[in-house]
Amino acid sequence: MSPLSRRKLITGGVVAAAGLGGAAAATRLAERYGLIPPDSGVVWGAGETLTYAAQRLLTTHAPARQFPRSMISKTPFMNEVAPPNAMYKTLQAEGWPLQVDGMVAHPGPFSLADLHRLPIHNQITEVACEEGWSYVAEWIGTPLYEVLNVAGLLPQARYIVYYSTDKNVWDSIDMADALHPQTLVTMGMNDGDLPLGFGGPVRLRVPRQLGYKSVKYLTRLTATDDLKKFGKGLGSSSPEFGYAWYAGI
Amino acid sequence: MSPGSSQDQPEAPRHSAVLRITHWITVVAFLALLVSGCEIVVSHPRFYWGEVGNDWTRAAFTLHIPASRDMVPTGYGYTLQDQNGWSRYLHFEAAWLAVITGAIYGIWGLWTGHFRRNLLPEKGTRSFGAVWREFTKPFRRGARGDAGSYNVLQRTTYLFVVFVVFPMMIWTGLAMSPAFTAAVPESVILLGGRQTARTLHFLLTIFLVLFLVVHVTMVATSGFRSRMRAMILGRASKRRKNALEESPAIAARDITREVRGPVVSPMAEEKLS
Numbered sequence: 001m002s003p004l005s006r007r008k009l010i011t012g013g014v015v016a017a018a019g020l021g022g023a024a025a026a027t028r029l030a031e032r033y034g035l036i037p038p039d040s041g042v043v044w045g046a047g048e049t050l051t052y053a054a055q056r057l058l059t060t061h062a063p064a065r066q067f068p069r070s071m072i073s074k075t076p077f078m079n080e081v082a083p084p085n086a087m088y089k090t091l092q093a094e095g096w097p098l099q100v101d102g103m104v105a106h107p108g109p110f111s112l113a114d115l116h117r118l119p120i121h122n123q124i125t126e127v128a129c130e131e132g133w134s135y136v137a138e139w140i141g142t143p144l145y146e147v148l149n150v151a152g153l154l155p156q157a158r159y160i161v162y163y164s165t166d167k168n169v170w171d172s173i174d175m176a177d178a179l180h181p182q183t184l185v186t187m188g189m190n191d192g193d194l195p196l197g198f199g200g201p202v203r204l205r206v207p208r209q210l211g212y213k214s215v216k217y218l219t220r221l222t223a224t225d226d227l228k229k230f231g232k233g234l235g236s237s238s239p240e241f242g243y244a245w246y247a248g249i
Numbered sequence: 250m251s252p253g254s255s256q257d258q259p260e261a262p263r264h265s266a267v268l269r270i271t272h273w274i275t276v277v278a279f280l281a282l283l284v285s286g287c288e289i290v291v292s293h294p295r296f297y298w299g300e301v302g303n304d305w306t307r308a309a310f311t312l313h314i315p316a317s318r319d320m321v322p323t324g325y326g327y328t329l330q331d332q333n334g335w336s337r338y339l340h341f342e343a344a345w346l347a348v349i350t351g352a353i354y355g356i357w358g359l360w361t362g363h364f365r366r367n368l369l370p371e372k373g374t375r376s377f378g379a380v381w382r383e384f385t386k387p388f389r390r391g392a393r394g395d396a397g398s399y400n401v402l403q404r405t406t407y408l409f410v411v412f413v414v415f416p417m418m419i420w421t422g423l424a425m426s427p428a429f430t431a432a433v434p435e436s437v438i439l440l441g442g443r444q445t446a447r448t449l450h451f452l453l454t455i456f457l458v459l460f461l462v463v464h465v466t467m468v469a470t471s472g473f474r475s476r477m478r479a480m481i482l483g484r485a486s487k488r489r490k491n492a493l494e495e496s497p498a499i500a501a502r503d504i505t506r507e508v509r510g511p512v513v514s515p516m517a518e519e520k521l522s
Binding site (some may be wrong): 033042043044046047048050051055058062064065067071073075076077079080126128129130131132133134135136140198207208209210241242243244247249 | 289290292293296300301302303304305306318320325333334335337338339341342343344345346425426427428429430431432434437444447
């Protein structure tokens with residue numbers, strides 16, 4: 001028994017040391033290449049980190065699926081929305097000045113008219129809710145990178161934080177999604193203006209993530225290199241409610 | 250007691266350590282996936298075929314349970330608590346655990362010939378007649394279990410679960426990921442749409458739950474303690490081994506032994522290493 005257990009002990013020790021060393025090295029590499037999500041420290045952080053890292057290695061430039069016009073849902077489902085609050089009404093009266101600040105050379109507001117003067121794209125993509133339901137719609141707007149280009153995004157920015165008129169709702173995406181051509185500052189839907197129920201007048205569409213990342217009533221974009229400074233430091237209000245920051249699954 | 254049996258010699262393990270460890274990790278991961286999966290379904294207990302589906306489209310079928318969202322028409326006048334946050338976190342964490350464990354098991358099984366030796370139906374049993382005989386065995390008088398190893402029914406079922414159901418589960422799960430399907434659109438197109446993937450994911454779960462029920466029932470009826478010991482410690486008790494060496498057939502028939510202590514099962518240990 002004893003030689004066997006000694007051999008086992010040595011082998012086990014070597015394997016454990018290699019495992020720990022490997023894990024430490026992997027963590028350093030992952031941090032360097034931005035593969036660790038801001039909510040990696042929550043109870044379920046290990047799974048989230050694996051998912052986010054795997055997706056970032058696999059899908060950085062991949063385009064979300066687009067659909068033919070015939071597949072646009074005749075009954076796009078709309079979650080119940082609260083009646084417009086005071087902030088919404090003020091912004092609407094002022095032509096909806098979307099504030100852009102943080103790590104940009106030229107911070108300042110973009111009115112709806114300013115946004116309409118930027119290149120307009122359209123995409124027919126699916127909104128999929130974490131609950132399980134989904135619909136396909138055409139979304140019309142200007143890519144987020146166009147707005148960031150005009151604002152002069154600084155190279156050290158790593159995330160774009162974005163806010164809604166609802167004070168409890170704010171979110172953020174990394175540069176892979178922020179600079180992705182399908183991430184759209186959306187002002188139109190199915191050939192019309194974006195209706196209130198779907199986030200009008202301005203909503204951020206992030207088609208490679210679940211619906212809750214596509215925040216309605218967009219009021220402000222902040223470029224940053226550190227999400228720790230925002231809220232509880234988990235990257236968005238979602239983890240504060242128990243939901244994952246990264247919703248690409 | 251047969252002359253060859255020695256108290257000092259270590260017994261041949263019935264299940265190897267890799268198999269036992271991966272089995273129990275899979276149990277933990279599966280139960281976590283099942284509980285969190287049920288929670289996720291509660292937020293939208295409607296299922297659809299095709300690409301899209303929501304409260305305002307026709308459902309393929311609906312579970313008659315209350316939902317955790319008041320927008321879902323369930324017929325109930327109340328909603329359950331929203332538990333989707335931690336359920337989704339847990340679901341994906343457990344999915345990683347299951348996939349990594351499954352990969353280790355799969356590589357080990359191919360490497361050691363476990364699948365070929367213990368799961369591929371043996372020559373002479375690869376016919377519908379053999380499957381039928383095995384299936385009806387419990388209902389026929391005088392027919393007793395093989396003393397050798399897994400029978401053709403068990404082998405076919407395990408192979409189906411390991412190589413068809415679990416991979417399909419992973420596939421249909423990934424087909425619901427908006428980022429994964431961006432990178433690999435075929436993953437969802439081949440299935441016929443996101444909602445079809447979700448519905449199949451649910452139906453596969455039902456199949457796995459049925460498998461679990463039958464699996465646990467069989468373990469319980471064929472000697473719960475010895476089977477559990479074999480899957481935990483890797484070997485049966487001394488007494489069991491000795492009894493097996495005396496006469497597997499007699500021992501297998503001696504059901505009363507189960508009450509008194511370690512049980513003799515019709516399944517031989519050595520072949521299932």
